[in-house]
Amino acid sequence: MNILLWHVHGSWTTAFVQGKHRYLIPVNEARDEWGRGRARTFDWPSSAEEHPLEEIRDADIAIVQRPEELDRVPPHVPVVYVEHNTPKGDVPQSRHPMADRDDLIVAHVTHFNELFWDTGHTRTTVIEHGVVEPKARWTGSLERLAIVTNEPVRRGRVTGTDLFERFTPVAPLDVFGMGVVPLRQDRVTTYDDPPQHEMHEQIALRRAYLHLCRWTSLGLSLIEAMQIGMPVLALATTEAVAAVPPDAGVLATRVDTLVEAAQWLLAEPDEAARLGARARQVALTRYGLDRFLADWDRLLEEELCASR
Known part of the structure; x- marks a missing residue:
């Protein structure tokens, strides 16, 4: 199958192009948002x-x-x-831009997103994320906390940037991502914007992964950190509640609870x-690459058959 898609979300697309198909990625001379071409900091197949x-x-x-x-x-x-995204603005009333269409299907990446978007009579499905398993493995040898986020200054409260200072008295924070300078x-x-494999190696050295997004879809960096073997400290919001069980980390809407949990993990490496x-x-079980690609193959084949 020949699949046309734009290079928009790097981590998601990296997983998607690992399948058995031919992936046609638009490119232009500027390599801008409409023609970014192949990834330069992710490993993509030929x-x-x-x-x-x-x-x-x-x-x-x-x-x-x-x-x-x-x-x-x-x-x-x-x-x-x-x-990929949670709705913006008046969330309970958020109409999806593809609402009430009969010429396509909307595939949400989380059940939370499907719940909150109003798509009218447009057909919808949910295909949960899958990620290429990182090669790095957690050691936690550095008594520091890792955060992966993009544009934390511009996005501010959305990414929980205002909460960083609540944790710095407990441990230094290392923030990875695009636009963090x-x-x-x-x-x-x-x-x-470090190369993905280098970022994985670096965050694996930190004691825990800190996820402070107030309102966002499920970040692939969170899943990658979990597959590396990192304990998670996260706000109990959006899909993180379903993705991180109680015995894999600490989730709370009370920030002090997460600060106390950070102190605990720093003091108790075991x-x-x-x-x-x-x-x-x-x-690995819920967000494995094989399940993700199989789900997508099933949907693509159904939609292709229906169009003929």
Whole structure:
């Protein structure tokens, strides 16, 4: 199957292109948001090919992740719209931009997202995340906390950036991701857009993974940290509640509870190892690559058959 998709969400796309198909990735000279081409900091197989959009004429199906992509899909190519994000604005009343359409299906990445988006009579499904298992393994040798987030200054309260200072009296924070350089806080070190494998190796040295997003879809970096074997400290919001069981970390809406849990894990590395081992077991089972690709193969084949 020839699948057209834009390189939008790096970690998700990295998992998606590990399948058995041919993946056609638009590229342009600027390598901007409409033609980023192949990833440069992720490991993609040769079956993910970059081509100028105007030269892609043999797509069997298209994966669309932004409303603006619809007009760029060649005519008569069936579409699956992947919704990665939680709704914005007036959340209980949030209408999805693909609501009330009969020419596509919306595939949500979490059950939380499907619950909160109003898609009208548009068909929906949920295909939960899968990730390529990181090679790094947790040691927790550094008494520091790891955070992975993008643009923490611009996104502010969404990513829980305002909460960082609640944890720095307990342990230094190491923040990894895109656009983290402008972040300036005491006892906070930033690592801007490192190659994925290097980031995994670095966070594996930290005692625990700190997830302070107030309102976001389930971050793939959280799943990757769990598969590495890291204990998790997270706000009990959105899909994290379902992804992290009580014996794999500490979840709470009371920030002081998470601060106290950080102190506990720093003082008790054996307990951190116990939680991390369970986190790895859970994440490998629920968010394994084989399950993810099988779910997607099933949906793509159904949609392709239905379009004929």
